[in-house]
Amino acid sequence: MSWHCDTDLLxxxxxxxxxxxxAASVEAHLVSCPECRAEIAAFADAAVLDRAxxxxxxxxxxxxxxxxxxxxxxxxxxxxLAVSQSLRGxxxxxxxxxxxxxxxxxxxxxxxxxxxxxxxxPLVPVVGVVASFAATDPITELTTTTPYxxxxxxxxxxxxxxxxxxPVVTVLGxxxxxxxxxxxxxxxxxxxxxxxxxxxxxxxPPNPVSATVSVAWTAVVLVAYRHDDLTVATRVEAQLxxxxxxxxxxxxxxxxxxxxHTPGGYA
Amino acid sequence: MNSPPVxxxxxxxxxxxxxxxxxxxxxxxxxxxxxxLGPNGAGKTTLIRLLTTAIAPxxxxxxxxxxxxxxxxxxxxxxRRHLGYLPQEVSFPRGMTCFRFVDYIAVLKEWTxxxxxxxxxxxxxxxxxxxxxxxKPIRALSGGQRRRLALSQSLIGSPRxxxxxxxxxxxxxxxxxxLRGLLSSFGASGAVLLATHQTEDVAALCERVIVMVDGGARxxxxxxxxxxxxxxxxxxxxxxxxxxxxxWRTGTxxxxxxxxxxxxxxxxxEPSVEDAYLLMLGSAAVASxxxx
Numbered sequence: 001m002s003w004h005c006d007t008d009l010l011x012x013x014x015x016x017x018x019x020x021x022x023a024a025s026v027e028a029h030l031v032s033c034p035e036c037r038a039e040i041a042a043f044a045d046a047a048v049l050d051r052a053x054x055x056x057x058x059x060x061x062x063x064x065x066x067x068x069x070x071x072x073x074x075x076x077x078x079x080x081l082a083v084s085q086s087l088r089g090x091x092x093x094x095x096x097x098x099x100x101x102x103x104x105x106x107x108x109x110x111x112x113x114x115x116x117x118x119x120x121x122p123l124v125p126v127v128g129v130v131a132s133f134a135a136t137d138p139i140t141e142l143t144t145t146t147p148y149x150x151x152x153x154x155x156x157x158x159x160x161x162x163x164x165x166x167p168v169v170t171v172l173g174x175x176x177x178x179x180x181x182x183x184x185x186x187x188x189x190x191x192x193x194x195x196x197x198x199x200x201x202x203x204x205p206p207n208p209v210s211a212t213v214s215v216a217w218t219a220v221v222l223v224a225y226r227h228d229d230l231t232v233a234t235r236v237e238a239q240l241x242x243x244x245x246x247x248x249x250x251x252x253x254x255x256x257x258x259x260x261h262t263p264g265g266y267a
Numbered sequence: 268m269n270s271p272p273v274x275x276x277x278x279x280x281x282x283x284x285x286x287x288x289x290x291x292x293x294x295x296x297x298x299x300x301x302x303x304l305g306p307n308g309a310g311k312t313t314l315i316r317l318l319t320t321a322i323a324p325x326x327x328x329x330x331x332x333x334x335x336x337x338x339x340x341x342x343x344x345x346x347r348r349h350l351g352y353l354p355q356e357v358s359f360p361r362g363m364t365c366f367r368f369v370d371y372i373a374v375l376k377e378w379t380x381x382x383x384x385x386x387x388x389x390x391x392x393x394x395x396x397x398x399x400x401x402x403k404p405i406r407a408l409s410g411g412q413r414r415r416l417a418l419s420q421s422l423i424g425s426p427r428x429x430x431x432x433x434x435x436x437x438x439x440x441x442x443x444x445x446l447r448g449l450l451s452s453f454g455a456s457g458a459v460l461l462a463t464h465q466t467e468d469v470a471a472l473c474e475r476v477i478v479m480v481d482g483g484a485r486x487x488x489x490x491x492x493x494x495x496x497x498x499x500x501x502x503x504x505x506x507x508x509x510x511x512x513x514x515w516r517t518g519t520x521x522x523x524x525x526x527x528x529x530x531x532x533x534x535x536x537e538p539s540v541e542d543a544y545l546l547m548l549g550s551a552a553v554a555s556x557x558x559x
Binding site for chain 2: 031074075079083138139153260
């Protein structure tokens, strides 16, 4: 850089006293000159900058996070969630699949439609949680060597995915005729499967975990469907089994975390 | 170097099944820039991953900043607070910008205050020459720019120990020179461990050098001492020296030979870090047939 903005020029520019041509050339220079950017910082109004920067970060937040921020999600946590949201494809796909199956169920009013809803709904949070780990898998090596508590990171992701998916799936099931009480009953297996997936993530990479949990749940729903009785998979006894599975998985997760293995790797 | 060591290993061993990646290594790493040389598969990356707490050792002791880095989570976390790490390969999450990537790592490094964190992110992006393109998507960056972006996150908070695995991969000569400037000023106040294949980076930057071969530390000393091991073993002449480990015809038409028994016509040449390194690898390098 052959020249730099002098102090007086920078002061006039920030005060809005430089003419248009001069202001444009100062701006062009500032873009490529860290020294002048550092110098101009002293003249800038901190309140104006804060407001502008808050506006920029708010615009940059991916859509599912905006409601969470309004509910009081801290900025630093939003940053952690935003990165895992960069792989939103599977999440969007899963919600779309639920919508599709739910609608098909309402149209045909058939056991098949209801079975498809029961198959897909509990897998939505599972796929969402696993996808959030898959998105950050390429930099696990880096993440591991940071001081941030990995167990907190895993739970933050799981809770954020649940908060953004469970209401959507439940409301869809409730408003579309033909789903009925299934729109609530899926939450039991959803919770159990999600916790099992989190435990599995302490051993295996995201994709095999997602596939294995999906196949296992498909087998359960298939058996119930073959019996011509979806209540096999959703009645009280079954719900107690899911809750037991969820409780055992939660205990296993706690034990794994104590032994320095968190979902996504070494603690 | 009389300052207390930053990292000490005693019998540090890492096995993957039957494969021994690191075999009972005893090392002490102090301040300044330390080079880590060695052929592929020698255990450089394993040593680095252990030092940075990315993996746990199979056996042996590892002390970083006086704390057991492979011990309780509390100690490991404290070690991590003062570490900067550039892995050999960083494949970025999809759909991210430069700023957001570094911002993410900064949060994981406990920079919770948004304003201070954003200022730090801008500072490290400026340090690697990416300050003018914070919102550029990572997929639109060149290979060298990606490497510099990966490097920038390791500089967050000016860590006490900076561990870099092949930082110059994909950088052009000008970028390498500017990286050397950055690392030498960093090494003046802290500690840098630099794993590399580039012997010229070691010659230009490092006070100390460790040469790894087959999972062990074959050499540990100053760069001058390493070069000294090749004194009287490097020759220039019209023909190849019989029994030389390596020899090649240089641009001036003379043949440079490392090792062997020189004929009367050959004259001794000033050894370089590369000559000493190749001589040290010796028979292992010949057996692999690289550039023979």
